Amino acid sequence: MSADKSSPIEQAYRKEFVAALNLLAQACEVMIKRPGVDFKPVLVGGAAAELMSGGMFTSGDFDFVTPWQEAFEEALIGLGFVRPILPGHLSRGLLHPPTQTSVEVVGSRLMDGAADGRRTFEVRIGEGAVRVIAVEGLIADRMAQYGESRRQRVELLQQAKVIFQLDGLAGQVDEEYLDRRIRHETANEFGLEDLKRALDD
Amino acid sequence: MTRSIDIMDLAARLVQRKAELGIPVTVAPLMNDGSARTASKRALLHARDEVARSRGETIVFPANY
Numbered sequence: 001m002s003a004d005k006s007s008p009i010e011q012a013y014r015k016e017f018v019a020a021l022n023l024l025a026q027a028c029e030v031m032i033k034r035p036g037v038d039f040k041p042v043l044v045g046g047a048a049a050e051l052m053s054g055g056m057f058t059s060g061d062f063d064f065v066t067p068w069q070e071a072f073e074e075a076l077i078g079l080g081f082v083r084p085i086l087p088g089h090l091s092r093g094l095l096h097p098p099t100q101t102s103v104e105v106v107g108s109r110l111m112d113g114a115a116d117g118r119r120t121f122e123v124r125i126g127e128g129a130v131r132v133i134a135v136e137g138l139i140a141d142r143m144a145q146y147g148e149s150r151r152q153r154v155e156l157l158q159q160a161k162v163i164f165q166l167d168g169l170a171g172q173v174d175e176e177y178l179d180r181r182i183r184h185e186t187a188n189e190f191g192l193e194d195l196k197r198a199l200d201d
Numbered sequence: 202m203t204r205s206i207d208i209m210d211l212a213a214r215l216v217q218r219k220a221e222l223g224i225p226v227t228v229a230p231l232m233n234d235g236s237a238r239t240a241s242k243r244a245l246l247h248a249r250d251e252v253a254r255s256r257g258e259t260i261v262f263p264a265n266y
Contacts, residue, residue, distance in 0.1 A: 008213040016261040021208070046233050054215030056224070057231050060246055060264020084248035093245035095252060100261045102249045104242060121204035123211060145237065155231050166218045168211055172204070 012054040018125070020101040021051070023079060024062060025128030030075040031068065040131040041066035042110055042120050048133050049142065051123065052163045057155070061093070061102040065133075069105045076103060111137055114184055119177070121169065135173050139163055140181035143195065147186045161199055235265030242266070 009018060028040045043051070046059030066072050073081075073094060081094040081103065093104035110117055110133065119134035133141075142160035146153050167173060179192035219225070238246075243266040250260050 007209070008216045009209055011216050012212040014261075018208070020262075051211075052215075054212065054219060057233070058263075059233065060235075060262045060266070061242070061249075084245065084252070086244045086248055091245075092241040095245070095249045097252050097256065100249060100253050100258070102245050102262070104245060121206065123206055123208050125208045129205065149236070153234070153236070155234065158231065162224075165222060166215050168215050168218075169204070169206065170214055 013050075014055060014058070016099065017047075017050060017055070017058075019099055020062065020096075021123070021130055022126040022128075023096065023099060023101060024103070025125045025130045027072065027075040027079055027081075028130055029128040030078060031071050034068070034071045034075075037068045037071050039066070039068075039117065040122075040129075041068075041072050041105070042117070042131050042133055044106065044110070044133045044138070044141070048138050049159045049163065051132060052135060052138060052168045053159065053166060054168070056162055057159050061104065063104055063106045065107045065110050066105055067108040069108065072105060111141065111185070115181070116177075119174075135163060135169060136178040136181045139178060139195070140185040143182050143190050144185035147189050157198060160195060164195060165199065232263065232265060238266050 031037055032040050041064035043062065044065055045063040046057065047062045049057050050059045064072065076094050079096070080098065081096045083091045084095050085091065093102055095102050115134065115137045119136065120131050121134070122129040122131050139160045142156045142163070146156040146160065164173070175192060182195065183191050246264050246266045253260055
């Protein structure tokens, strides 16, 4: 059997995902230079899960949280994104037809203000960087969505388990904070012990 | 101070951890079932895929919606 000679980034991620992240990093760099903007948009949701699971879960789009939605969208439009015409719907998101990247600002405050923004981190790519939700917050969000509809959404528990196990930031997960975040997001239905127990299932 | 990691280092770390845990690197990825998407998100994904189809392109970010 021959060894896989592709680079780790090629092994971990779809090339379209990397291309989209590169584009979004450029938009973030443009946006952060705007007067009055002092924090990049934070990548959340499925795309953050794809990033931190090394591509084990794929996302159809990219969700961000930022209080500077207009500045972010202007930066995206400057890079070729367009707002689609959607009869009967508010056009909340933007598309980049050449790469099929779709982006939506899903909120102005990270986890409705319950998450500590200082725990977010940046992933450097190309000439820029994308800011990403803290791993603790990402896991807690997956657990909360799983808790809302366990039978239908068991893949979200799987995502929480894999992201915790893979430990992409190499030991930087704060377990006390993670427990607190899971308990908050699941209204105390789950805690870190439940996640650890699920690892054995 | 902002924590920061290069995507190459992150990818290398994740590939290494998968190997340690016995997870195949090239496992078929799991896709969101789409059941929790908002109407706005469904419409956005539909519009995106329609644009791609009108250009004769393959959908590169397949999604349930």
